[in-house]
Amino acid sequence: LSLIINPLKKAVQKENVENGSSGSDLAIAHRNARRLLSLVDQLLLLRKAENDADALRLSPINVNNLSNEVYQCFVNQAKDKNINYNFRIPNHEITIIGDYEKIEISLFNLMSNAFKYTPIGGEINLTLTENDEKVFLEISDNGDGIDKKDIDVIFEKFKQINSKVSVGTGFGIGLYIVKYFVDKHKGSVSCSSEAGKGSTFKLAFLKGNSHFEDVEITNEKPQRSQLFDELIPDEIEEPISTATTSIADSDFKKTMLTDKRTVLIIDDNAEIRAYLIKLFADSYIVYSAENGEEGLKMTKKHMPDLVISDITMEEMDGLELCRRIKEDNTLSHIPVILLTASKNPETHLQGINEGADDYITKPFDDDILTARVESLLRNRHNLRTYFLDSITLKENTQKVPVEYQQMLKKCIEIVEANIHKKDFTIRTFALEMGMSHRTLYTKIKIISGQTLNAFIRSLRIRRAAMLMLTEDMNITQASTEVGFEDPKYFRQQFVKLFGMTPSEYIKKYKTSFNSDLNIIK
Structure with a gap:
């Protein structure tokens, strides 16, 4: 599919440049090839789920905690869409017996649908209640709603209904998975809705365990779902031709399939914006926006490797944009260069105070600007390479600041010391590092490009690799030792990190591992 999509995209880009057209048969073929790729992704998820x-x-x-986990995933989305987003739970703790992963996925799917079909300024509520026999989770919205004739079929596999929102956005798999998982729990899912007024989905789970026959119940602390991240839609969709997005004519590869780094340029002066796009187009994939408000949305959507922004703009100026980027845990690792025509030192100081990584005065020298951009990105790349080499036990040749070397060493020591503790959380991790959650998140993102959860998982896999190389432990024993209960999931994550299976890794490095230096020769 990638080999189909890329030539199509190249042809469409070429056609747009030559003819200024974006509605051709080629564009339709490209759009549907991407839709097919998305369908394949969802089918793989469905197969995995079944x-x-x-x-x-x-x-x-603890249903209170599980509900809160899902609720928190959508807080930022609610802010972006100005949705009145409410979470209502009783003061006391509600507990059921169930499979944490599957209930979490079910609730996440329903909440995701609610946000998909609720307009800007709407309302979404998550409510947890109970009676003597059952526990109820209810998600209500005041969105598009569903026709009564369609309610009976929405939980069927691959069933889509006509909606002005849903065209091209789904494949009728999400609600089927919800019903599939809830049925496995001997629970029920129901929907009440009215077209144009909104919908309410209600999950009901039986209390106790008498409805489960011959199924072992453990007291292990439930883990966050392995499928959870896969359900979050991939929003890195490159528009083929828009007024605010420019991609180098010399390179038409999809972002996900290219080594090129991405730069977002934000300036309300169309001529300067076009000039900067041309300046960076040969070396980077370039996006652009004409004001800070639009720039912030594109930063969240495309997660560029670097942002270059003018300071003086309507809607939202560059200083406010920089502050918003640096205050957002998911964006704060992105370097920001501010451009200004002002030579006032106070403006310069304010930019640095808002977290800018560099500051350049207009008129700027092309060579200096491109060198600053390359330097910032190279430093980040060196850090990521240093991190990956350290985690995969390779000898480090990268020169990185001592503070990051020491920090990574301390992180490894803390995670390895707490691998066996089930109550080891990110909050505990931050406390032991002597940092706030936000500071730790930002530094980890800068060093590794990973979230905190993914970072900790990488360190656990690293520890397992060392155990297999130095102790007489098989793969299952090593994976259990570092907290992976599912050997299949451990193998999958190991391959993702090391590029080979655990057995291939042991065979290759068992005799060449230097336990004194913790490196493989």
Whole structure:
């Protein structure tokens, strides 16, 4: 599919440049090839879910905490769409027996749908209640709603209904998975809705465990779902031709398939914007926006490797944009260069105070600007390479600041010391590092490009690799030792990190591992 999509995209870009047209047969073919790729992704998720669904991993679940986990995933989305977003739970703790992963995925799917179909300024509520026999989770919205004739079929596999929102956005898999998982729990899912007025989805789970026959119930602390991140839609969709997005004519590869780094240029002066796009187009994939408000949205959507922004703009100026980027945990690792025509030292100081990584005065020298950009990106690349080499036990040749070397060493020591503790959380991690959650998140993102959870998972896999090389431990023993309960999931993550299976890794490095230096020769 990638080999189909890229030539199509190249042809469409060429056609746009030559003819100024974006509605041709080629554009339609490209759009539908991407849709097919998305369908394949969802089918793989469906297959994975169905294969895993028969084996329920039952344990006591704090439904208050589970609901809050899902609720928090959509807080930023609610702010962006100005949605009145409410979470209503009783003061006391509600507990059920169930498979944490599958209930979490079900709730996430319903919440994701609510946000998809609720307009800007709407309302979404998540409510947790109970009676003597059952626990109820209810998600209500005042969005598009569903026709009564369609309610009976929405939970069927691949069933889509006509909606002005849903065209081209889904494949009728999400609600099927919800019903599939809830049915496995002997629970129920229902929907009440009215077209144009909104919908309410209600999950009901039985209390106790008498409805589960011959299924083992453990007291292990439930883990966050392995499928959870896969359900979050991939929003890195490059528009083929828009007024605010420019991609180098010399390179038409999809962002996800190219080594080129991405730069977002924000300036309300169309001529300067076009000039900067041309300046960077040969070396980078370039996006552009004409004001800070639009620039912030594009930063969230495309997660560029670097942002270059003018300071004086309507809607939102560059200083405010820089502050918003640096205050957002998911964006704060992105370097920001501010451009200004002002030579006032106070403006310069204010830019630095807002977290800008560099500051350049107009008129700027092309060579200096491109050198500053390359320097910032090279430093980040060196850090990522240093991190990857350290994690995969390779000898480090990168020169990086001592503070980052020491920080990574301390991180490894803390995670390895707490691998066996089930109550080891990100909050505990931050406390032991002597940092706030936000500071730790930002530094980890800068060093590794990973979230805190992914970073900790990488360190656990690293520890497992060392155990397999130095102790007489097989793969299952090593994975269990570092907290992976599912050997299949451990193998999958190991391959993602090391580029080979655990057995291939042991065979290759068992005799060449230097335990004194913790490196492979």
